[in-house]
């Protein structure tokens with residue numbers, strides 16, 4: 240019989256972020272799949288009552304909370320103490336938590352304090368004959384492993400976008416407080432604010448329905464023998480704005496800046512998708528002026544529907560890597576797509 244703890248922290252609005260609700264779905268599936276298991280909720284935040292009310296209908300046996308002004312901010316010293324205290328107070332054998340950037344920093348430390356084992360970036364669970372198995376990717380998303388552990392406590396940090404967010408009616412929760420001593424030393428680090436680009440300047444949007452990937456072709460000489468980088472940038476930015484899409488890039492395109500070649504100013508290495516870049520998750524992806532080579536396409540692993548526009552009918556996308564390949568000039572196609580989007 241497992242004692243399962245769903246561990247989450249609140250957002251700045253005092254409620255649970257979407258990824259925490261997704262993780263609650265996973266915690267409930269695990270509780271149901273492991274016969275005789277019990278579920279406890281552990282919340283961390285400045286105030287945790289509203290978050291407790293938000294998920295009171297999930298059926299947890301009890302809701303524990305570490306709260307207070309010192310727990311409102313993302314800070315390793317206090318987060319690690321809160322997570323360890325909730326782990327200990329619940330007597331949990333399995334702790335399921337969202338892999339937010341805040342928890343990804345603190346949970347390994349909490350695992351050390353709880354003498355627990357931890358798996359991060361978990362992207363799937365399986366319950367087979369009463370055994371919990373998890374899935375995670377290794378070697379830059381090239382190999383997927385399915386594994387289980389006998390060691391307890393076992394902390395599992397679930398990646399976003401894997402489960403449907405839990406939904407249920409609000410209610411009135413009774414949150415049992417768990418005391419955590421905060422020393423002056425713990426308070427040495429203070430979060431003074433968040434610096435984020437404005438919504439229009441922000442081109443990486445993890446929640447977007449569509450990922451637009453731009454490749455080096457946008458800055459290559461076109462049929463008229465000229466480079467049209469400014470026009471390329473206009474098409475790309477217009478599409479991002481109209482489709483509320485996220486922007487990805489091939490390595491070649493973002494590397495060009497350091498080689499003194501024509502560049503798209505909206506692009507940085509943070510946009511790079513692939514083996515040495517990111518592996519974003521979006522329902523749809525559109526690749527433009529990108530050859531579709533394996534080190535790039537490996538970053539498309541979590542894109543459900545893939546389309547590409549390339550003038551070359553034997554580009555990498557044609558080798559079974561895209562669902563649809565438009566053999567066409569991306570300048571012309573994107574101009575038309577943007578025109579249609581603007582009308583809709």
Ligand SMILES: Cc1cc2nc3c(=O)[nH]c(=O)nc-3n(C[C@H](O)[C@H](O)[C@H](O)COP(=O)(O)OP(=O)(O)OC[C@H]3O[C@@H](n4cnc5c(N)ncnc54)[C@H](O)[C@@H]3O)c2cc1C
Pocket residue numbers: 453454455456457459461488489490491492511512513514515516517527528529530531532533534535538548549550551554567568569570
């Ligand atoms: C160890 C290692 C790690 C790597 N990691 C990554 C990585 O993380 N991410 C990554 O992207 N790459 C990575 N690469 C590089 C990768 O192998 C490719 O070199 C790179 O993806 C190519 O970028 P590209 O397709 O944009 O450019 P190109 O290969 O130059 O392709 C440009 C494409 O644009 C097309 N094109 C040109 N004009 C038009 C037009 N008007 N309309 C439509 N199509 C047009 C051309 O037909 C061509 O296919 C890695 C390589 C190595 C060795």
